[in-house]
Amino acid sequence: MTRAAVLPGMLASNVGAVPAEVGAVVGTFSEICTVSETSTVSELGAGAVRMAYWGLSPTEDGCTLVLSRVARRSGRAVAGSEIAGLMRDDSRALTRLLPPFAAATLHDDAVTMVADSMGFRQLFHSDPQSPGAGTLSTSALLAGWARGAQLDRTAVAVQSLLGWQLGQRTLFDGILKLAPAAIARLGVDGVSLAEVAPAPAEPISLDRAVSEAAAILRASVEALLDDQPDAVLQLTGGLDSRLLLSAVPVSRRRGLHAMTLSVPGSGDVAIAGEIASRFGIEHEVRGLTDLGGLDPEEGWELCRDAAFRLDGMSDPVALAALGVAERGFTQGVRISGLGGEVARGFYYVGRVRDRPYTRADAEKLAAWRMFVNEAVEPGLLTADFADWGREAANAEVYAALRRGGDEWFRATDALYLRDRMQRWAGATDTAVGYRRVVVNPMLEPDFLGLSARLTPQDKAHARFLATLQLELDPELGRLPLEGRPSPAAYAQPSLWDPVAQTLHTGQRLARKAIQRARRGNRPPAGGDVLAQKVVQWWRREPHTLDPLGATDFVSANWLQDMLAGTIEPRPSSVGFLTNLIVATGGPQPDRSAGSS
Known part of the structure; x- marks a missing residue:
């Protein structure tokens, strides 16, 4: 068996020594990455509070670790020395850096760890209310093993139906994920947290939001290309990547690098190819690797490796299959558009108008939209646990919605951003973050803030993003999307649009009904x-x-x-x-x- 991967990272404890599990895992399962090619565990601190790290190099101050390869703000890169200074003097300011970002420092016999505004870079800590040694770590697995933690049965239940976690739970009881924009401190007395609740969103008009969002994307993308002229745009037939391309001035598009993954049944390649040809973009296309000849042992190793990278909390089969396809692409700096769903109401169904909701609404959303694709099959779990688990998972979905407020569509927006993006997209991004640098301008805190300030009616049916597309590049806005009309059709709907939207919603619900009736789910590509x-x-x-x-x-x-x-x-x-x-x-x- 080959060695499974442990990402570069850290684990801090207040018991005066590095837990043996850290050396056992890191010394045995090592990640060969661009940061370091050593599996040696180094240690900072001489008292009760220690911070072990591997695959990383401290900044010039000798005690600060930058825990992500993305460190940008306001369209510019942030140096390690600046991060070290802010960790000491104003760590709250670091929560505004572009996700994924994280840093940790050992200072005054305490370790401080900072999360980005979305909690996108996955970080973990022991529950301040749990007995035992305090722990901070970049790995939930290492933190759980170091404390000898048992599985969290509610987390297992959620994951058996959803495929990822909600809120801040991990698979281990007493180990939690650090919340978005939170700061954790580990001292001799244990873990303390400084969390910031999302501020109430002041309403904004659609026109103003479009204007400000366009300025944010243009500044961010141009600054990135100034710093990284060989950055590669992940170009699909969808709207998000088209928005990012549209933020690139036409004069800079010729020679721009772009890549597209060819997936059977998708029209991404044809649309991306047409766009690339139109602007002289250097376009690379790779298909999914035929896995039929893969040896079963290697298949298992790939999936086990992916599970380590994901801390056991997202789909390792999908990540492993993507990893095989990625072997054909250069692993450098990527420009990604993941996350546009935040600005177009991912969970919206039916007529969008302000309304309250009940637990029954939450359970319907879970059954029809959340538990369909990733649920394990009937019979895998014992009958008693399966029955209890569905009730527990429904309660967790309802609690997640309640954290988003009293209005239904705004609560579902918060569910997507604070749960699905944080725990699903963020876990995957963290898992690949030391193989390639993925920069996502649409995760800028100011861009997400604009989305939060829009009414659900302005976001529904991609109205905001489609209007933004026309603001950035009307020519690209008139080209159809993969399997959908052009952005212009969404930004400027006809009188027949309500009928078309009703038909589209009915088709989606029919597909979900068939899927539920067949008790099947949709496997990832490959x-x-x-x-x-x-x-x-x-x-x-x-x-x-x-x-x-x-x-x-x-x-x-x-x-x-x-x-x-x-x-x-x-x-x-x-x-x-x-x-x-x-x-x-x-x-x-x-x-x-x-x-x-």
Whole structure:
């Protein structure tokens, strides 16, 4: 077996020594990355509070670690020396840097750790109310193992249905994710948190929001290209990447680098190719690698590696399949448009008007929009846990909505930003953040702030983003999107638009109804083949599943039937079990010393 990856990172403790689990994992499972090619664990501090780190180099002050490769604000890069100074004098200012960003420092016998405004760079801490040693870390797995933590059953239930986490839970009881814009401090007395609740959003008109958003994107994208002229735009047939291209002056588009991943059934390549040809963009297209010839052992290693990178809290099958496809692309600086859904009401369905909501609304949203694609199949969990787990997960969805306020559409916007983006997109971005630098101008705090200030009616049906597209580049705004009309059609709807939107909503609901009736979900691109390889490995080496024996919620009968070949599990089930195996297996010795 090859070594699974541990990302460069840190773990701080207040018990006077680096927990043995840190050395066991980092020394055995090492990530070869651009930051460092060593798996050595270094340590700062001489008293009770210590900070161990690996794969990173402190800034000039010798005690500050920049925990992300993205460090930008207001259209410029921020140097490590400036970050170190702010960590000492004004750490709150660092929460305004472009996500993903994080930093930690050891000063005055305490470790301070800072999260970005979205909590996008994943950071973790022990619950201040939990007994035992205090812990801060870039890895929930390491933090949980260091404390000998048990699984959080509510978190397991949520993940079995949703595929990722809500709020600040992790798979481990007593280990929490650091909240957006929060600052954690670990001293001899334990962990303390300084959190900031989102400020009430002052309303803004659509015209003003479009004007200000256009200025933000233009300044951010141009500054990035000034700093990184070889940056590559991730160009699709969708609206987000087109907005970012539109923020590039026409005079700078010729010779711009762009990439598109070709996925069967998608029209991204044709649309991206047409746009690239129109402006003289250097366009690279790669297809999904045929995984049919992959050895089952390598398939398992790829998924196990991905689970480590994701801290067991998102889909390792999807990440592993993407990683194979990415082998064909240069791993440099990327310009990404992920996150535009925040500005167009991802969870909106039906007529958009202000209204209150109940738990029944939350459960309907969960059943029809949230639990469909990533849920494990019936029978994998014991009947008692499955019944209890659905109730627990529904309660967590409702609680997440309540954190977003009393109005339904604004609450769903907050759910998307503070939960789905933070815990799903952020986990994936963190997992790849040391292989390639992904810069996303649409995550600028000021851009997201404009979105929060718009009414749901202005965001619905992509009205805001489509109008922004016309402001940035009307020519591109008249070209159709992949599988959808042009942005101009959304910005300037016809009299028939309400009818078309009703038809579109009905089609979406019909597809979801069929999916639920078939009790199936949608596998990630390449995920079905990769999941089959993993299952083949489990059947060849059933001892791989031994860590699941420590749980009382995975059905032993289902596992036996799966190993016997009478059940072919969904990719979502394979991903869920892979995460559990990694989380419950703890730091394991490398079976093949010297492998790479």
